[in-house]
Amino acid sequence: MDAITNAERAEVLVQALPYIRKYFGKIIVIKYGGNAMVSEELRRQVMEDMVLLRMVGVRVVLVHGGGPEITETMKKLGKESVFIDGLRVTDQETVDIVQMVLAGKINKTLVNLLQVHGGRAIGLSGMDGGLIRAEMKDERLGFVGAVTKVNPTPILDLLEKGYIPVVSTLGCDKKGNVYNVNGDTAAAYIAGALGAERLIMMTDIDGVLKDREDPSTLISRLSVSEAESLLEEGVITGGMIPKIQCCLTAIAHGVRKVIIMDGRVSHSILMEILTNQGAGTMMYHDAQE
Numbered sequence: 199m200d201a202i203t204n205a206e207r208a209e210v211l212v213q214a215l216p217y218i219r220k221y222f223g224k225i226i227v228i229k230y231g232g233n234a235m236v237s238e239e240l241r242r243q244v245m246e247d248m249v250l251l252r253m254v255g256v257r258v259v260l261v262h263g264g265g266p267e268i269t270e271t272m273k274k275l276g277k278e279s280v281f282i283d284g285l286r287v288t289d290q291e292t293v294d295i296v297q298m299v300l301a302g303k304i305n306k307t308l309v310n311l312l313q314v315h316g317g318r319a320i321g322l323s324g325m326d327g328g329l330i331r332a333e334m335k336d337e338r339l340g341f342v343g344a345v346t347k348v349n350p351t352p353i354l355d356l357l358e359k360g361y362i363p364v365v366s367t368l369g370c371d372k373k374g375n376v377y378n379v380n381g382d383t384a385a386a387y388i389a390g391a392l393g394a395e396r397l398i399m400m401t402d403i404d405g406v407l408k409d410r411e412d413p414s415t416l417i418s419r420l421s422v423s424e425a426e427s428l429l430e431e432g433v434i435t436g437g438m439i440p441k442i443q444c445c446l447t448a449i450a451h452g453v454r455k456v457i458i459m460d461g462r463v464s465h466s467i468l469m470e471i472l473t474n475q476g477a478g479t480m481m482y483h484d485a486q487e
Contacts, residue, residue: 296368322365
């Protein structure tokens with residue numbers, strides 16, 4: 199492939215200008231995980247995308263999980279992972295491991311990567327500043343948290359000072375119990391509390407498909423009522439059901455639009471924000487169209 203010329207490079211930047219203007223000063227929350235977190239090359243591209251957006255005035259918040267790494271760490275420690283309805287059963291020993299992996303290793307690794315690529319980042323857990331208040335979701339699951347309240351002030355303070363906040367999805371209650379909170383759920387509530395312009399959910403599939411076996415059936419735009427109909431009709435199935443429910447939660451709490459996108463696609467975040475092509479499935483409130 200021929201190298202891009204200076205004139206072509208300038209044209210690309212000019213074409214991005216309306217989108218930069220549109221999102222300048224707005225908050226975008228990115229839920230990060232899956233293959234985009236595992237692959238070193240994709241991880242680098244995601245960090246570059248976020249740093250670039252922050253440099254042009256978009257206020258970016260990164261929310262991350264880390265299920266595979268938690269499972270791997272538990273295995274090394276000789277502890278088996280048990281799941282009920284896709285949620286990790288979390289006893290006291292497990293929640294200590296989750297806290298170590300999420301708030302420690304993964305969070306600080308992402309902060310470091312953002313700074314290596316020229317950004318200014320600070321890591322938070324949902325416990326910091328009472329960011330995520332939670333309560334026990336189901337006694338069978340142990341210390342798995344249902345979000346009861348989000349205090350956006352710690353994130354807003356960091357955004358005001360020009361940082362990229364990196365949030366690990368732990369929560370706590372007033373008694374000091376620590377809870378493992380599902381990453382998608384936490385991102386939805388955080389984006390809602392921030393009044394985010396966009397919530398971008400990075401996944402391992404193209405987006406919402408009419409036929410889960412056929413990528414050509416991608417639904418690029420989906421209203422809340424259409425999504426609810428697809429859930430009722432059984433078109434949306436399996437692991438996509440809780441993801442769509444999180445999108446509906448985010449929109450109900452004030453997020454303007456939610457994007458479910460394939461994090462395996464190179465620079466998919468920039469494609470979504472700075473071009474008219476977009477990526478994945480965009481969900482929106484019926485009143486917006």
